[in-house]
Amino acid sequence: MLTNHSVAAMVGEEVKKVRCRTCNHEHDYRHGKGGQKKKAKLSAYEQVLASILGGKPGEAAVKPPEPARPVKAPVRPRTRALSPHSRPLHPR
Numbered sequence: 389m390l391t392n393h394s395v396a397a398m399v400g401e402e403v404k405k406v407r408c409r410t411c412n413h414e415h416d417y418r419h420g421k422g423g424q425k426k427k428a429k430l431s432a433y434e435q436v437l438a439s440i441l442g443g444k445p446g447e448a449a450v451k452p453p454e455p456a457r458p459v460k461a462p463v464r465p466r467t468r469a470l471s472p473h474s475r476p477l478h479p480r
Contacts, residue, residue, distance in 0.1 A: 397405035
């Protein structure tokens, strides 16, 4: 039994119902097993690909396109050398 649940009903020595201490919901005792695991959802690309090919995703040998690399701006050279005692050119 999980630590955030309390026993709500027993038949003989067997636990039948438990109550969640967090939300106060009562449900059947699952004998230490969780609920059903959620199935993985298909990505939008896989859904479109499956609808176009009329098959299941993963059957096609087509790989999704790689994202474009960001273009870096060229480095501009300094216009003047700054000394430790120089003032900035902008007002405060």
